[in-house]
Amino acid sequence: MALCSFERLLVSFLVLVVVCAKAGLGTTVGCVERERQALLRFKHGLVDDYGILSSWDTRDCCQWRGVQCSNQSGHIILLHLPAHWSENTDDYQSLRGEISPSLLELEHLTHLDLSFNDFGRRPIPPFLASLTKIQHLSLSNANFSGRLPSQLGNLSNLLSLDLNLNFNLHSGNLEWLSHLTSLRHLDLNFVDLSKAIHWSQAINKLPSLIHLNLQYCSLPPLTTPSLSPVNSSAPLAFLDLHFNDLTSSIFPWLFNFATTLVHLDLSWNDHLNGSIPDAFGNMISLTYLDISHNQLQGSIPDIFGNMASLERLDLSVNKLKGEIPKSLSNLCRLQGLSLSHNNLSGQLPQDLLACANDTLEILYLSGNQLTGSVPDLTGFSSLQALELDQNQINGTLPTSIGQLTKLQVLDIGSNSLQGAISEAHLHHLSQLYYLDLSSNSLTFNMSSEWVPPFQLNSLILTSCQLGPRFPSWLRTQKQLESLDISNSNISDVIPGWFWNLTSRIQAFNISNNQITGTLPNVSSKFDHSIYIDMSSNYLEGSIPQLPSNLAWLDLSNNKFSGSITLLCTVANSYLVYLDLSNNLLSGELANCWPQWKRLTVLNLENNQFSGKIPKSFGSLQSIQTLHLRNNNLIGELPSSLKKCKSLRFIDLAKNRFSGKIPTWIGRNLPNLMVLNLQSNKFSGSISLEICQLKKIQILDLSSNNMSGTIPRCLSNFTGMTKNGTLTLTVAYSYSFYNSFMSFSPKSYDDRELVKWKGREFEFKNTLGLVKCIDFSSNKLTGEIPKEVTDLLKLVSLNFSRNNLTGLIPTTIGQLKSLEVLDLSQNQLIGEIPSSLSEIDRLSNLDLSNNNLSGKIPRGTQLQSFNASAYEGNPTLCGLPLLKKCLEDKAEGAPNASSYEDDIQQDGNDMWFYVSIALGFIVGFWGVCGTLLLNNSWRYAYFRFLNKIKDWLYVTTTINMARLRRSLQS
Template identity: 45%
Template sequence: MKRLDNLCSLESLNLMSTNLNYKFNDIIQSFSKCPHKALTSLQLSENHVWGSIPDNIGAFSFLRVLELYENQLNGTISQSLGKLTMLEGLDLSYNYLNGTLTTTHLSNLYKLRDLNLFPNTEIVVNISANWIPPFQLDTLILKSCKVGPYFPRWIITQKYLSEIDISNAGISDTIPISFWNSSLWPGIRYLDMSLNMIYGTIPDVSIIFDNLPQIKLGYNLLEGVIPSFLRNNVSTLYLNNNKFSKGLIPFLCPHIQTPLSDLDLSSNLISEKLPDCWSYFDQLIHLHLENNNLWGGLPNSMGALNQLGGLHFSNNNLSGSLPASMVNCTSLVILDLANNSLIGHIPPDFGHSLRNLVVVTLQSNRFVGVLPTSFCYLSFLQILDLSNNYISGTIPRCLYKLASMANTEDDSSPLLGYYLGQNPNDDARVMWKRNEQTFGRSYSSPLGILSVFVDNNPLTLLKGIDLSNNKLEGHIPDGISSLIGLKFLNLSRNNLTGGIVSRIGQLTSLEFLDLSHNRLSGEIPPSLTQISSLSILDVSYNNLTGKIPVGTQLQSFDALSYIGNPGLCGAPLSKCAGDEAPAITRIGDGKQDTKDDFMLGLYISVVLGFIVGFWGVCGTLILKRSWRHAYFRFYENTRDKIYVIWVVKIARAWRRP
């Protein structure tokens, strides 16, 4: 780092995004020979500056702005920071700082207006709850710092705050009533205290908001009645993943138009009838009420939500049929009514009216009737899940018209991409490879830090059809092979007949295919071997016959993927007839063969010689009497001669002196 002491009169130094790679202390030392540090603004953000905030930072007594965000600072913050009495803005966000921030750092910063330390997860904010700061902040961002376990009550002294973010800060405490009764609310624009363990109730106080704030209190332990004041003149309200249990009807029936555009009350303990007051919320763009115990029917006033892009009512106990007025929700992009008790027919003009639908998940209800052909005209549709219903009839042959599914993953719906770009907090729950997963906007933070509560699966790249566990019959339409962008196709547990589409191999992006528990017949098409991306395949319990095609990974699936088809054979099932390997003839080296032949001839000769010799003599003696008498006379004479010779020899031996 070149010395800057010849620029002692320099008041503002802005080197943002210049690929600096120096230790921060070395940069500060470059001004060491300047008798007076005249700098009022030092902006080094979006570089590779590293090290700690050193002691000599206190020499820059005129400094008003210190911006070091998105660097690689990895040390502590010196208490000399407290000497910067003129400091108005301090932004150290997106670094790796550690250590403890105390009142010593802040007590003399009388003019401080903006403080941002997110997301330095190793910084401990050790400030007494009763401390009275000398400053009045406009922005306070301590997200992901270690602020808790106690609620930072010193915030209540701030009168001009417009942005407060103390989310994911380890707070395990109640919110004091004095916080809600403080004077900070008229100017507030953003309040985020989510991802803590804040418990207790929120009093229903009278607060006037002037700036349509965003209020996020999700992922805590708040309980009791949903506070009605939080929907007055508020643009965004997240109370999801808490323990609120009542107050839905007064909250949703204000008898006055509200400006709410984003409302999330999901994953609570609300057990009430869904009220018919939606005409007061005609500005809503996202509505999340899933994972509660709501009951009753979908009210007709839902039709007033003509700007609604995402409707999420899954995992409740809603009943009745889809209201006819829902066709007025022409802005719908994501419709999720899964896991309820809805009945009746799907309106035949459903696809003609709601032309912007990209995600439709109606699974696990009690819908009956046929699948409307109007679905074929949903050109932006990427996910259709009607599984676990009582839908009958045939699969519409016009499915090939689903333009978005007919494109590859690189040509995903521009409508969905735009929608998620404008509404990054919306998402969709999808059955993906037999597990329910959340898909939303794909993004990553500059430090790669993602909340454990946020899925990072890109919804824009997912395309699929799930019509499983219904009463569908007839053939699988050939046009389904034109939907080459499909990632999953599940037609299992129906009454489908005929063969598997011969050109199914054109679905080269397919990762999940389940055709099990139908009455499909014929052979498995050889083109299936062209799908190299398949990770789950199930064609079990049909009437398929013939040999399983050999190629790619079809043999890598276990036998459970194919069982229940008595006429099916080939790996990984048993071998097909005619597949037995021919007998193998051993061909030796000539010498071994010659030796084996010789030994065999020798054994045969010995046996034959014995038989011929034995019966040649004995047989003759038995059959011819004269020869037999002569033989025995010869035998007796020979015996007598031998006896006489041995007796004479013994006598002579005794007579010898």
């Protein structure tokens, strides 16, 4: 019996082994054929440029790249085909095409990842919502477009959904999300949700949501913000809402997750304003809080000191003010603090974050108004980045800074530091790669044998005292990518070893020194696109052969001479900025402009160039600024320039250009804001097409041979009817990257010489506010068009030295912004309009040498000018001229010269009338009073009067009788 039992046990064991063996063999047999065929049809709809699916030709699809099958059933459960980055091609190796409905055969699929492929801006296929067992769906950065299919709400088993970086997807309603009750991870970055006004309610209905990414979604503000949080059971821990259109109405909704949130990013919401709510103090689980780049105001609340778990706090780029609160010293776990670019003031606390001296890695306080000295940070053993630049910090730099052995970034530029920098300041900073001590009053005292312990990527020492020699320790820095030692009192020849530093360098600036000598051939010295600024020195000789990958070159304000033909060796499309102004360069302009497709700023003014503008200038289709002032250029303007439709600024003054001003300037250059053709030989009339320059702000055609009348359509210059910005900024794209400074668009603030009050002034920081028209010193005839008075923001108007006739427009007083008005040396007639006296800003006026007549209007403004502003008008009268007007003489109108006499005369008249009154009183009462008081005198007086009366009667009667007799005879 025992044997039988044993045999039965052995048989059972063998059966089990066979079953297990068969099961094991089943995993190697291959996938389900129906699913294999589905994958092949899926492959057929794709374009595989890189052979990603080259393994999809064997029998067992479970062995194919990106495919995973179930060990138990053999069904495909995972399809993982994201594109991958190739260092060889410097690009993603991806699939293209469309997603085949054959994927519906993969009924057991739980994981689908097709991210970073290219599906040609097709919509996300709604049939994917039929894969009901899907738990993880990633279609990020796969070039889908169109409306987000609401059918995705059918994927009730979904744990994670990633549709990030599909820039053309949009959704006006997220209600479908409420059905994804198992969803833990949701990433909709860059999906346009600007019309999803009830997005927060949809999020509230996801009870399992832990991680939510809604960056760059144009999220609208909450339409019905409540005063108290909305109930939600979601255990949300990670929330990123940066770069949206949120307002402060988001705060009550956020505080619903106060006890669960660990990571919160609200940065770059431009409408998020007001003060920081105290309710943040209840978010005790937060380890990461970023509310930077907003419009937050008020002071930094003390409640942050209660958030003991905080490791990163970023409040930078807001409008916060006041002092840094002492409560921040309670944050003992803090690793990073950024309060940069606010309006914080007060003393920089010397014990700031002392509690976090073992953990603090990043401290950014730049761009405020903090005062005091640099604190002693000796105990901050973990500190890696310290930025205190652009404040009002004074004193000296403590040598204890040299004890921060992990420091990688040190930026204390643009402060009021003084004193010397010695080797002790930098002795132990072996990990330092970014150093900025610029714009202080610091002097470097290093021995010629000193070897720094670091290898810097960026060194910025603008306005530090390094000279008179190039610092010898600089030659040890082999990893430099950017170098700025401008305005550092160097009066030396560039040493040969300097050019050996340039193998990695992408930007260097040695401008505003007293550097002498010539430049060697540097065409092979730079491996990357390069920014070079050597302006404002004493460099001389010819411009050498330059690197072919040059992106920015400024050699202005030197003594370079000869031609610029070697510039043609810069045969690339990287060059965006070229400034060779204020040198001694000569010859014709090189004819290699077509190779610089991205050139945006070209400045060749104040040289000795001759010849014509090459027709190839028309290939500069990105150019915005063209300065050719003060050369010897001749000929007509080439019509090819009309292709340069991006031009905003043209200065061709003080050359010998001739011919008519082309009509295509108005028709083809719609963005033009400055046109200066002063002091050339242009002739002909001013065409009506010039009025199509609606954005023009400075128009100078002075000192030419222009004839004809001034167009009446000047009122089309709408750029002169609106307020301007301070600067005329030219934006351009310049690819500059190193390990600390990432790529960003650059800009250039243009500058221009403008005739102002009889002299030329250079405007830069306020150039955008200058609105002027100058047609002076030509042969223009006809009347001043009254339409010019519609240019309400005009600041300077000069029509002098022409042959203009007629009246000054009576509406001239509309130009309330006018500061300069010169109409002198014409043939204008009539009276000066009274409205001219209403322009309060007028500070320079010249109406001399015309035929103006009548009285100068009374008003403080017009009488304040010197008489020379009105001289040469024979029939003009009134102050400040000495010539009185007739009505002033007739009316006895007082004038300035007789003012004191008038006062004296008024005094004499007053005493005269007083004397008459006194005489009358004395005479009356002296005679009549006596008669009233004395009776005998009164009787005698009246008898005497009676005798006189009788005598007059008798005498008159006799004489009348004699007269009658004489007449009768």
